[in-house]
Amino acid sequence: MNQQKQAGTIKIQKENSMLKQKQMLAEHFMALSQVRETGKKVVYTFVPGNLTELIYTFDMLPVYPEINALQSGMRKKSHDYIREAEDLGYSEDVCSYVKCDIGMMLQGNIGPTGQKLPDPDILLLSYTGCFVFMKWFENLKQLYPNAEIAMLHIPYQEAGRIEPDAVNYIKKQLLSEVIPVFEKVSGTSFEEKVLAKKMDLSAQAEDLLIEVFDSAQQKPSPIDAYFGGVYYIGPIFTAFRGSESCVDYYRELVKDVDYRIQNKLGPLTPDGYLEQEQYRLVVEGPPNWTHFRNFWKIFYDQGAVFVGSSYTRVGGVYDDGFRHSPDDPLRSLAEYCLGCYTNRNLPQRIDLLERFIRRYHADGFLVNSIKSCNSFSAGQLVMMRDLEERLQIPVGFIETDLVDPRYYSYSNIKNRLDSFFQMLDQRHTVRVTDDWLSDDVLA
Amino acid sequence: METWMPETYDDAITQSRALFEDLTYTYPREWKAKADTRRLIGYLPIYIPREIIHALDMLPVGLFGAGDRLPVVRGDAFFQSYICHLPRTVIELALNGNLDDFDGFIFPSICDVIRNLSGIFRMKMGDRYVRYLDFPQNFNPEVGGTYYRSELERLIDDLSKLNGVVLTNSALNKAIHLYNRNRNLLQRLDSIRVDRPHVVSATDFYLIRRAGQILEVEECNRFWQRVIDLADSIVREPEDKIRVVVSGSFCEQPPLGLIKTIENAGCYIVEDDFQLGLNWFRHELPADTDDPLGVLVDAYLNHSPASSAVYTTEEARGKALLSQVQEQKADGVIFCAPSFCDPALLDRPALEQSMDQNHIKHFSFQYHENLGQFHVIKEQAGTFADMVKLWE
Numbered sequence: 001m002n003q004q005k006q007a008g009t010i011k012i013q014k015e016n017s018m019l020k021q022k023q024m025l026a027e028h029f030m031a032l033s034q035v036r037e038t039g040k041k042v043v044y045t046f047v048p049g050n051l052t053e054l055i056y057t058f059d060m061l062p063v064y065p066e067i068n069a070l071q072s073g074m075r076k077k078s079h080d081y082i083r084e085a086e087d088l089g090y091s092e093d094v095c096s097y098v099k100c101d102i103g104m105m106l107q108g109n110i111g112p113t114g115q116k117l118p119d120p121d122i123l124l125l126s127y128t129g130c131f132v133f134m135k136w137f138e139n140l141k142q143l144y145p146n147a148e149i150a151m152l153h154i155p156y157q158e159a160g161r162i163e164p165d166a167v168n169y170i171k172k173q174l175l176s177e178v179i180p181v182f183e184k185v186s187g188t189s190f191e192e193k194v195l196a197k198k199m200d201l202s203a204q205a206e207d208l209l210i211e212v213f214d215s216a217q218q219k220p221s222p223i224d225a226y227f228g229g230v231y232y233i234g235p236i237f238t239a240f241r242g243s244e245s246c247v248d249y250y251r252e253l254v255k256d257v258d259y260r261i262q263n264k265l266g267p268l269t270p271d272g273y274l275e276q277e278q279y280r281l282v283v284e285g286p287p288n289w290t291h292f293r294n295f296w297k298i299f300y301d302q303g304a305v306f307v308g309s310s311y312t313r314v315g316g317v318y319d320d321g322f323r324h325s326p327d328d329p330l331r332s333l334a335e336y337c338l339g340c341y342t343n344r345n346l347p348q349r350i351d352l353l354e355r356f357i358r359r360y361h362a363d364g365f366l367v368n369s370i371k372s373c374n375s376f377s378a379g380q381l382v383m384m385r386d387l388e389e390r391l392q393i394p395v396g397f398i399e400t401d402l403v404d405p406r407y408y409s410y411s412n413i414k415n416r417l418d419s420f421f422q423m424l425d426q427r428h429t430v431r432v433t434d435d436w437l438s439d440d441v442l443a
Numbered sequence: 444m445e446t447w448m449p450e451t452y453d454d455a456i457t458q459s460r461a462l463f464e465d466l467t468y469t470y471p472r473e474w475k476a477k478a479d480t481r482r483l484i485g486y487l488p489i490y491i492p493r494e495i496i497h498a499l500d501m502l503p504v505g506l507f508g509a510g511d512r513l514p515v516v517r518g519d520a521f522f523q524s525y526i527c528h529l530p531r532t533v534i535e536l537a538l539n540g541n542l543d544d545f546d547g548f549i550f551p552s553i554c555d556v557i558r559n560l561s562g563i564f565r566m567k568m569g570d571r572y573v574r575y576l577d578f579p580q581n582f583n584p585e586v587g588g589t590y591y592r593s594e595l596e597r598l599i600d601d602l603s604k605l606n607g608v609v610l611t612n613s614a615l616n617k618a619i620h621l622y623n624r625n626r627n628l629l630q631r632l633d634s635i636r637v638d639r640p641h642v643v644s645a646t647d648f649y650l651i652r653r654a655g656q657i658l659e660v661e662e663c664n665r666f667w668q669r670v671i672d673l674a675d676s677i678v679r680e681p682e683d684k685i686r687v688v689v690s691g692s693f694c695e696q697p698p699l700g701l702i703k704t705i706e707n708a709g710c711y712i713v714e715d716d717f718q719l720g721l722n723w724f725r726h727e728l729p730a731d732t733d734d735p736l737g738v739l740v741d742a743y744l745n746h747s748p749a750s751s752a753v754y755t756t757e758e759a760r761g762k763a764l765l766s767q768v769q770e771q772k773a774d775g776v777i778f779c780a781p782s783f784c785d786p787a788l789l790d791r792p793a794l795e796q797s798m799d800q801n802h803i804k805h806f807s808f809q810y811h812e813n814l815g816q817f818h819v820i821k822e823q824a825g826t827f828a829d830m831v832k833l834w835e
């Protein structure tokens with residue numbers, strides 16, 4: 001553990017897991033920059049319903065345009081990229097990830113590490129939980145006419161359950177559309193046992209991931225399941241699921257979290273461990289990336305910790321027991337894709353949020369509504385009111401955008417959050433028992 | 444009850460307009476009251492296989508929001524300002540009780556807003572049948588076809604439970620036949636406005652066509668046949684207007700005033716995608732087979748248009764638009780999409796590029812269904828028409 005006590009407070013360096021994450025990502029981007037020499041093939045694909053295990057089965061490298069877009073947002077490049085796309089005719093109203101990504105490609109496709117990203121050999125359109133993905137890839141196809149296209153349509157869980165026909169449909173698509181393209185481009189034949197082995201490793205990492213998320217039951221919570229969730233809990237999952245190093249990473253992370261629990265430490269923020277947990281919140285919606293640190297600071301300055309978030313479930317929901325499985329791995333991949341957060345219907349999404357609120361003993365529920373993301377935003381107001389009625393819990397609502405800095409207004413957000421925190425304070429004083437929300441119902 | 448055999452062309456337009464403006468859905472309610480087994484099924488844009496609903500003794504009714512005809516009071520509390528307008532008026536209608544006589548609602552997969560609206564309906568209208576219908580984006584009959592068939596079978600089972608009617612092949616064949624005729628009549632009407640747009644204006648055509656979203660198909664067929672006969676005898680002088688294709692309005696509908704504005708600004712609209720689902724297939728489907736459900740599946744897989752709702756390449760969509768321009772001898776394209784409409788707006792840049800490559804003139808704007816001010820659009824459309832004429 002790279003921390004040392006100094007004058008009664010913990011002085012932060014970085015936790016071991018963070019150092020490992022940094023190294024893993026650097027190696028990944030290095031591998032991407034060397035594909036000319038190594039001959040490795042590159043697959044562009046999306047986070048929700050990603051087929052990372054399958055991609056690695058063919059020894060190819062994944063690139064996630066959404067992650068590039070959010071990285072561009074964090075590196076203050078997204079404004080230029082979005083403008084470039086808007087100059088090309090993309091409306092101000094549409095998903096800013098798409099515009100940021102297309103703008104980045106038009107300006108040379110320089111990735112987060114400053115190295116040029118390789119062009120895709122395959123555009124794997126695993127279209128899960130968002131219609132925009134389909135449009136996004138139709139547009140990418142124009143930019144990369146030589147890339148092979150593999151389309152995987154994931155039906156929506158409209159009735160709140162996984163239909164057997166949907167699973168069969170996905171399996172058939174994998175066998176008839178996706179795997180043949182992977183075989184053709186990689187020159188490698190598909191071996192189910194190789195995939196099964198990776199699925200087993202995924203399941204191990206998933207157990208550990210849930211252990212980390214569940215640590216938010218502790219008071220104080222040792223993790224922030226939103227900002228920390230997207231910063232160091234979730235990313236490795238998407239890029240490396242199915243590998244030994246992914247399992248190692250989560251083992252390391254569990255150790256770091258255990259250390260915080262033992263020392264009654266709050267989550268690690270850019271300004272050190274959170275010292276006084278004031279508010280425990282559950283949040284729905286993606287974060288803002290262009291002002292990530294400033295946004296996070298508004299919360300940790302007030303002692304607000306996110307003990308649960310829906311956004312960290314876009315790449316897969318493991319809270320209700322699902323794990324990637326080596327038995328019939330293609331079926332398992334299908335079920336994984338179908339279960340991603342935004343592929344669940346609105347009542348299911350509300351139930352999951354209720355579960356987080358109860359399980360992690362949250363004091364309040366917050367919606368961060370993203371201007372350009374209909375997949376999340378449409379219906380959030382209904383979700384918010386429903387949870388307020390069901391649980392009699394204070395609810396808050398703020399608006400930002402993912403990577404379009406024009407829609408981040410510090411004063412607006414701050415004003416709304418101040419009122420929300422006041423509501424929470426009032427609630428604290430009238431609350432009779434601390435355990436007013438029990439998690440008995442989860443049994 | 445109205446007879447749908449108008450005396451004059453103007454009567455036909457008046458009748459169509461009344462149907463369009465009636466947000467209490469009198470016609471469907473009266474239709475339903477005529478027999479115990481009858482049911483009303485509302486559907487959202489763009490396409491659903493209405494044949495199935497009809498064959499089960501149900502009336503498919505297109506729900507396109509309420510445009511500028513209903514003040515939004517409660518709908519705004521459901522959707523943030525940066526979400527398109529259509530779901531607000533749909534939910535407003537539902538909460539106001541205008542849809543109380545409906546027995547079910549189908550939400551076809553077109554975008555995330557419609558998808559999530561289906562969830563809101565599940566929560567707020569839970570005593571009705573609510574179904575989000577996922578159309579396959581895989582067009583292999585063994586893969587997407589099998590899946591789509593199973594989706595339709597589930598739909599049929601669910602709908603049957605609403606009235607106890609069992610779907611037979613002969614009823615479905617008959618429905619396919621009726622909708623073949625319906626599409627054919629619509630194409631004939633369409634060709635009148637293409638050949639003689641000075642006779643059937645864009646607003647007239649819009650209203651006549653919109654009747655097809657509500658009237659029972661047999662009645663609609665008689666009505667449209669009558670309109671064709673009446674329109675054939677009209678004599679009017681053409682005006683000096685350019686011919687345009689309007690693209691991007693397949694879901695939330697532009698207000699009638701906007702359509703009129705485009706025309707008054709000097710543009711005959713000779714092709715549009717306002718109510719695309721009515722004419723989803725451009726050819727006759729086999730109506731006497733042992734497997735009519737298979738006919739609908741095959742038609743969807745192989746004969747769907749290159750719309751924004753269906754996975755294809757932008758190149759294919761560009762070509763489809765180009766051929767519309769060429770076939771209708773249009774002078775240009777107006778990209779006219781609802782604000783915040785992802786499917787339409789994300790397709791736009793590539794379509795514009797494709798028009799540029801083919802030297803087709805175009806301009807674009809966005810609207811809300813309840814837009815009340817048209818002067819900016821009037822100016823833009825007028826300038827566009829003048830520019831096209833100048834370069835002719």
Ligand code: SF4
Binds near residue numbers: 096097133372376
């Ligand atoms: S609309 Fe939302 S979910 Fe869809 S691609 Fe954009 S950011 Fe992602």
Ligand code: SF4
Binds near residue numbers: 528
């Ligand atoms: S107008 Fe566009 S975004 Fe709105 S519901 Fe229709 S297709 Fe979806």
